[in-house]
Amino acid sequence: MSNAITVAVVIGYFVLTFIIGVYAVKRVKTAEHYFGAHKLFGAIITSVAAFASIMSGFGFVGGPGLVYALGATSLWITLAAPLGFGLGWFIVGKRIRLIAETRPVATLPDIAAARFKSEAVRGLLAASLVLGVIAYLGTQVMAGGYVVSGLLGVDLETAIIIIFGITMIYTAIAGMAASILTDFFQGLVMLIAAIGVLIFALIMTGGTEGLFTTIGQKDPILIDPLGKGTWVLVLLWFFVFALGGLGQPHLATKFYALRSHRDLKWGALISGGSYMLSSLLWIFVGYAALWLVIGGKIPALQKPDQAAIAFLGQLPVWMSAVVYAGLLAAIMSTASGFIAIGTAAIVRDIPMALGRELDHSRQVWWGRIVTILLTIFAVIFGYFGKYLVAILGALGWGYFASATLPLLAIGLNWKKATREGAVASLITALVLNIGFLIYEKVLGMKLPYAMPSYAVSIIVALLVMIAVSLVTEGAAEDDLDPDIRAAIEA
Amino acid sequence: MIPNSATLLLYPDVNMLTSHFKSCLILLFSEVVEISLREKVLAVNGVVMLLMLLTAFTNSWQILGYLVGLSLTLWLVLGVMRENELGPASWLGAMLFAFWAVCITLIFRYWAEFRGQFPDFTVAGMHPGFFVLFPVMWLLLFIPGTLSYALLFDRWILSDETWNEFKTRVREIEGGEKSE
Numbered sequence: 152m153s154n155a156i157t158v159a160v161v162i163g164y165f166v167l168t169f170i171i172g173v174y175a176v177k178r179v180k181t182a183e184h185y186f187g188a189h190k191l192f193g194a195i196i197t198s199v200a201a202f203a204s205i206m207s208g209f210g211f212v213g214g215p216g217l218v219y220a221l222g223a224t225s226l227w228i229t230l231a232a233p234l235g236f237g238l239g240w241f242i243v244g245k246r247i248r249l250i251a252e253t254r255p256v257a258t259l260p261d262i263a264a265a266r267f268k269s270e271a272v273r274g275l276l277a278a279s280l281v282l283g284v285i286a287y288l289g290t291q292v293m294a295g296g297y298v299v300s301g302l303l304g305v306d307l308e309t310a311i312i313i314i315f316g317i318t319m320i321y322t323a324i325a326g327m328a329a330s331i332l333t334d335f336f337q338g339l340v341m342l343i344a345a346i347g348v349l350i351f352a353l354i355m356t357g358g359t360e361g362l363f364t365t366i367g368q369k370d371p372i373l374i375d376p377l378g379k380g381t382w383v384l385v386l387l388w389f390f391v392f393a394l395g396g397l398g399q400p401h402l403a404t405k406f407y408a409l410r411s412h413r414d415l416k417w418g419a420l421i422s423g424g425s426y427m428l429s430s431l432l433w434i435f436v437g438y439a440a441l442w443l444v445i446g447g448k449i450p451a452l453q454k455p456d457q458a459a460i461a462f463l464g465q466l467p468v469w470m471s472a473v474v475y476a477g478l479l480a481a482i483m484s485t486a487s488g489f490i491a492i493g494t495a496a497i498v499r500d501i502p503m504a505l506g507r508e509l510d511h512s513r514q515v516w517w518g519r520i521v522t523i524l525l526t527i528f529a530v531i532f533g534y535f536g537k538y539l540v541a542i543l544g545a546l547g548w549g550y551f552a553s554a555t556l557p558l559l560a561i562g563l564n565w566k567k568a569t570r571e572g573a574v575a576s577l578i579t580a581l582v583l584n585i586g587f588l589i590y591e592k593v594l595g596m597k598l599p600y601a602m603p604s605y606a607v608s609i610i611v612a613l614l615v616m617i618a619v620s621l622v623t624e625g626a627a628e629d630d631l632d633p634d635i636r637a638a639i640e641a
Numbered sequence: 642m643i644p645n646s647a648t649l650l651l652y653p654d655v656n657m658l659t660s661h662f663k664s665c666l667i668l669l670f671s672e673v674v675e676i677s678l679r680e681k682v683l684a685v686n687g688v689v690m691l692l693m694l695l696t697a698f699t700n701s702w703q704i705l706g707y708l709v710g711l712s713l714t715l716w717l718v719l720g721v722m723r724e725n726e727l728g729p730a731s732w733l734g735a736m737l738f739a740f741w742a743v744c745i746t747l748i749f750r751y752w753a754e755f756r757g758q759f760p761d762f763t764v765a766g767m768h769p770g771f772f773v774l775f776p777v778m779w780l781l782l783f784i785p786g787t788l789s790y791a792l793l794f795d796r797w798i799l800s801d802e803t804w805n806e807f808k809t810r811v812r813e814i815e816g817g818e819k820s821e
Contacts, residue, residue, distance in 0.1 A: 223771055230779045234713070237787030241720030245799050253811050360766035367768065371759045376748045376770035382702030390693070390709045394716060412804055419790040423783065434775065564719055565683055600700045610690045617687045633814040640724040641799070641807050 160472035161302050164340065164479060165317055171336050172321025172487075175329040182514040185326035186495035187257030187407055192331055194414035197405045198421035200331045200484075203338030204401040205232070205422075206429050208294055208482040211474075214430075215462070216455035218437020219444075222370075222378030225437075227385040228392045229430040235396035236423035243397055244406050244415055246563040249638035251407035257327075258492070259400050259555060260500035262407075266562045266635055267570040268626040274504030275577045277496040279554040280400060284493035285529055287547045288486060289540040292533025295482045302475055311530060314483065319526035322487045323519045326494070330487040331408055337480030342425060344477030345432040347470050348462075352435040355465060356442045366438065369445045380601060387606035391552065395609055398556030399548070401488040432474075436462045490529075494522045546584055549605020553580035556609060557616035565620070566639055569627045572620035579615045583608040678725045686715040703749060710741030717786060721797075728797050729789075737785040744778035 183189035192200075210229065217225035247262060256262055259280065264273035292311055299310035321329045356362035367374040377385060396402055409415060440458035443449045449461055459478075463471040498517045502509055509517060533540055557576040562568045587604035590596050598604055620627065631639070676684070689712045696705040714734045721730035751770030755761070764772040790798065 223774065226775060230775055233779070234782045234786040237783070237790055238713070238716055238720060240787075240790050241717060241798075243720075249807055252808070358766070360763075363763070363766040363768070363771075367759050367763075371755070371757060371768075374768045374771055375755065375760075376752055376768065376774045381700075383697050383700060383705065386702060386705050386709050387693075387697060390712065393713055412799055415799060416794040417791055419787045423787040427779070427783070560716070560719075561683070565679055567680065599698065600702075602697050606697075607694065610694055614687055614690060617683060634811050637807055637810045637814070641803055 156468045157302055157472040160476055164476040168333050169317050169321055172329040172333045173324055175325035175332040178328045179325050182511045183255045183257040184328055185515045185518055186499055188327040188331050189257050189407055190410050191328055192408050193410050194417045196335045197408050198418040199338040199425055200334035201402050201405040202422045202425040203334040203484040204488040206481055207485040210433050211478040211481050212456055212459045214433035215437035215458045219440050219458035220455035221380055222373035223376050224378035224380030224385055227388045229433045231389040231393040233423040233427045235393045237419045239397035239402055240419035243559045243563055246638050247406035248409055248412055248415055249641055253634040256407050258495045258500055259403055263558050267573045269570045270504045272573045273500055277500035280496045281493050283551050284489045287489055288529035289533040289536055291482055291486050292530050315526055315530050318483050318487050322490045323522040326518055327491040330491045334484040337484040340480040341429050341477045344474040345429040348474055349431045349435055351466055352439040356439055362438055362442050365445055366441050383600040383602050387603055391606045391609050395552030398552040400492050490522055490526055493525050494518050497521050549608055550584045553608040553612040557612050561616050567620055567627045569620040569623040570625035571623035572616045575619040576612045576616035580612045682715055682719050686712055706745045710738055714738040729793055733785045733789055740781040744773050747773045
């Protein structure tokens, strides 16, 4: 796979990313800048960064693989997300930005602790974030390593050191500020890749007419709106991916990074629109790979995840190099955001929850140390963890959504949401996610009708938050801090 | 009605008893009916999400299809509305649900009509149900769900007036705290 053009594009991408990441340190003046990029960036940078951090490597490789295997089933995930960006801005965007105006918030646990006046909520949420971050990063290690190894022609270990070494260094130097600034650049690379792929896919297959007719005549189920999944699966996918996005910490953190409240205005449109463009890659790469196999142009794929690689093999070298850069961008942008979030949880939130806040001047110093240690731990875990990585990786997205969504979506919109409700929903999310993990991965059982277990966890956590809040009183109504109350009522 | 001895002990005057009973009723009644608009939306959404779980576990996917649209609509309404004021949330929510209901009905219908066979007609080569999902529903939901945020921002979401009110309120709070 490695050739001079690909190597040049990939190295150029790495160098530019590194320079941008390190440059971000100029913006970092306080611990809040380092951990949360508090009020540092405008609408365009934060919105493109929000889309880039949500679109992970899965969208570039796993998504097309699912289309290849199941037809339209997985489209219900990616087609829901643009609506999710709007819901994110509507439901939590304004309130988080208003709170950021009155308090030096730098992390989600900061917001949760302010809303629920509880260090227990801060601690539980921070611990949840650390667990989720390690689980997610672990899954990215091998994926990123294999991609770089194939592109540069180096061994797997060297490839892992290159991709995570670069990400670690710039994130350690400038924290969330580096993460957001590089996410912006990486988001632009992804958009160029997505538009290029769409054009090439349509030219290669003779437009949508040639593409879908060829596939449909071979297997009509692959081109119908359900594909090979079940209705329960796709409908719940649409629901949780439309709503669950706003519970993702790497999206929520972008709201307090906005310089001005007016920067909220175009954010949903830019983020949602960018995601819509990039989801075309998910759709058309998957179907183009099917078209290539059905048309006998390439042999049947051994694994669905090879769909993206098989399609890219048909593109001009320079174009595939740009798409590979986009794939690296997708992996690195999500990884850097998670490293910064995990670091902030360890250095800032967990000590605060235990009543041992570090001195602000030392927080950044410790942040850099913990960024390095967390990345090294995640790399070792990802490389050696094998089965454990696969098990914990399954937690990832759904765990974040079920843990944070009730706190943000209900907590910031309902004055009667209580501290007890928040704690109960956090514990419910933890218990259900681990319970379903054992049920599915260890016991090998499945919920009926291919129902995604994280959809159940998310809905139950939301219901627990509402139900417990109705019968308890802590940090609700008159007990709210006045600025939080004003933000909810605005 | 003749009050019994215990009641007489507590309420020597029957009029006083009636008056207290009335005030208790008013208090109770006000507790019951004074549910904010946000709470009503949230409560209805809670019931809808519970029904979603029930329909999912019983594979009643057609009902689930509409409940998903209804819940997403209620979440949008919750995000758009202000404290006890719906504003554009009503028509925005109605628009989102209408788009969802029409699209999901067509998707279900075309899926059932052409299941397992190449469809009798296509739109740009696409299965008609697929075409409704992508790009029709994809683009339609984007209008009330996302595009509307920018369009309503200055008028409703966070106008300068709202922002200034918030800043003034916070300054007053801070001033009050300092003087304490």
